[in-house]
Amino acid sequence: MRVLVVDDSATMRNIIKRGLGTLNVTTVSEASDGVQGLNQFKGGTFDLVLSDWNMPNMDGLQFLKEVRQLDSKIPFIMVTTEGERARVVSAIEAGVSDYLVKPFTVDALKAKLEKWVSVPT
Amino acid sequence: MTTTTRPVSELTAAIVNPLMSATNDVFSMMLGCKPTRNGLSLKSNLVPSHDLSAVIGVTGKAVGTIVFSVARETAFAIVDRMLGMEVTEINTEVRDAVGEVTNMIAGAAKAKLESLNLSISIPNIVSGVGHEVHYPTGIVPICLSFQSEIGPFSVEAGFSPVG
Numbered sequence: 286m287r288v289l290v291v292d293d294s295a296t297m298r299n300i301i302k303r304g305l306g307t308l309n310v311t312t313v314s315e316a317s318d319g320v321q322g323l324n325q326f327k328g329g330t331f332d333l334v335l336s337d338w339n340m341p342n343m344d345g346l347q348f349l350k351e352v353r354q355l356d357s358k359i360p361f362i363m364v365t366t367e368g369e370r371a372r373v374v375s376a377i378e379a380g381v382s383d384y385l386v387k388p389f390t391v392d393a394l395k396a397k398l399e400k401w402v403s404v405p406t
Numbered sequence: 407m408t409t410t411t412r413p414v415s416e417l418t419a420a421i422v423n424p425l426m427s428a429t430n431d432v433f434s435m436m437l438g439c440k441p442t443r444n445g446l447s448l449k450s451n452l453v454p455s456h457d458l459s460a461v462i463g464v465t466g467k468a469v470g471t472i473v474f475s476v477a478r479e480t481a482f483a484i485v486d487r488m489l490g491m492e493v494t495e496i497n498t499e500v501r502d503a504v505g506e507v508t509n510m511i512a513g514a515a516k517a518k519l520e521s522l523n524l525s526i527s528i529p530n531i532v533s534g535v536g537h538e539v540h541y542p543t544g545i546v547p548i549c550l551s552f553q554s555e556i557g558p559f560s561v562e563a564g565f566s567p568v569g
Contacts, residue, residue, distance in 0.1 A: 293528065294502055294503075294505065294506040294509070295498075295499070295502050296485075296488055296489060296499070296502045296503040296506045297506055299488075299489055300488060300489075339509070339513075339526065339528065340528075341528055365513070366509060366510055366512070366513020366514060366516075366517070366526075367513065367517075368513070368514070368517040369516075369517050369520045370520065371520070371523075386517075387509075387510045387513060387514075388431055388432045388435040388436045388510045388514065389435060389436075390435045393435075
């Protein structure tokens, strides 16, 4: 299981990585904006993408659209403060697979990850 | 901080409850503690309540600024709670963690004001005793002061309508 985590906050990337670690997922690549994320996505092979929305250079919605041009099926979870209905609808229209609104509890993060992570046996 | 005679805008007043609710949510979910508000006042100076501040600009059908200001010890405790990391100086980890807490407070507050179609900026971090934060001209900001088991902090905000 290879996961790409894109967030301009290293703190949030670490929280998500710790959540993935509890599910024994340790192959995690990181990027701090959509441009870096897209470069990593093009240069690697991933099974799951988690991305923030508000980031410099390229935001998460545009990053999602770019990823969907390349891969229509990879699970893409938006992890963001953008909880308004109109924003969620925009993400759904762009092809988001799931949505986690910040702030979240540890349990909510774990439940969301468990839904999409295939735990190594 | 003293009370000003200038009126606070209706929009600034309208953001008080969303900011309170958002702050409580972020502290309880991400930091495992419940803050207590111990003050609500209008600001008449440019100096935030504490030595480290994260500043987020808000645009949309209103413009304004949200400031999350923390004591050094509160900032260190935030890093400890979010990352399990002990820090004793304001470094990259402290600035990032405080910025992310601010991002979540501002984001959760704006989500409760959906009709204003607000967007928030990336947080800027300012530190140092007596640092100043300048609000858009004519805006009288409010200051919500809190105490918590990880130390004191404040959330300050000022808004005005566009057009």
